[in-house]
Structures are given as C-alpha cells and as structure tokens.
Amino acid sequence: MPKDYNINKVEEIKQRLKDARAIVLVDYKGINVEEDSLLRSKFRQADVDYFVAKNTLIKLALKELDITNLDSHLSGPTAVAVSVKDEVAPARVVKKFVETELEKERKEMLFFKAGLISGDLFGSAQLLQLADLPPREELISKVLASFNSPISGFVGTLQGIIRKFVYCVDEIAKSKTN
Secondary structure (H helix, E strand, O other): OOOOOHHHHHHHHHHHHHOHHHEEEEEEEOHHHHHHHHHHHHHEEEEEOEEEHHHHHHHHHHHHHOOOOOOOHOOOEEEEEEEEOOOOOOHHHHHHHHHHHHHHOOOOEEEEEEEOOOEEEEEEHHHHHHHOOHHOOOOOOOOHHHHHHHHHHHHHHHHHHHHHHHHHHHHHHHHHHH
C-alpha cells in the first residue's frame, strides 16, 4: 500500500510535467549545494521548472501521463528540468552552466541523460546540439530578415534606377540652360 506522501508527491510531479514542451533528465551527481543553488536560479531566470525526485515517483507520474520512453533513463541521481514555454531552454541552461560555472576537471559531473521535446526522445548528444541553437526570438528575427531581404534588394534597385533617371534629367536640364 503506497503512503499518502508518495501519492501526493506523484500527483505534484504529474502536475509539473503535464503541460511540458520539454522534459530533460539530468545526472547531477558531483555538484555541491552552492552550485545547485546557482543552477536553480539560472533555471528560474529561464522560466524552467527544476526539481529532484525519486526515480520511481517520476516513473509513476510519467506513466500516468502516458510517457514511457524516458523510463530506461531513470536510474541513479536524476534531476528534471521542465519547460512549458521554450523547448530548448532546459538544455541551453544546463550546457551554459557547465561551460561557465564548473571547473575544467568537473565538467563531466553534470550531464544530460535524455530529453523529451515536443514528444520526441533526444539523447545526450542531440541535447548538446539543441542547446547550441540560438533563442527562439533570434531565430524568428532571422527568418523575418530573410523574408525582408529580397524586398529590400528590390527597393534598392528601384531607387537606383530612379536616382539615375533624376541625374540624367538634371544633366539634360543643365545642358539646355547653358
């Protein structure tokens, strides 16, 4: 018979995972309390929910949400990073934290186990590649700039033609007055 505490904890985890666009499992062993607090603050700044729970409770919560492809990755110390807004934010925060905050000899202490992003399972290497993507707003601005580029070029060409025509008319006017 499960304890009420565990039932409540599974329900809490389920609520945290329910609307997730990205669920990233992180092996966090080897980082100290100060580093963990710093990592948590970076997750908060990126609107990412970050928590540590027992693997069995995480599995039960995922099972209730019909998510079973992360079960094989739930072993050993596991932290969960969940984002409901930005699919790339959890991976980006972890990678940047490892690169900037951990000493060189400890960079392998914190690593990705796996991630579920928009329903697709990502491995550790794929999450590292995903973390290198620019933020969503920057990608959107690049796409919009590429849409705007041909129009800007066309307008510039038309202005050049009009400018040459005006110079030509001006030169003709000057030659007629002389």
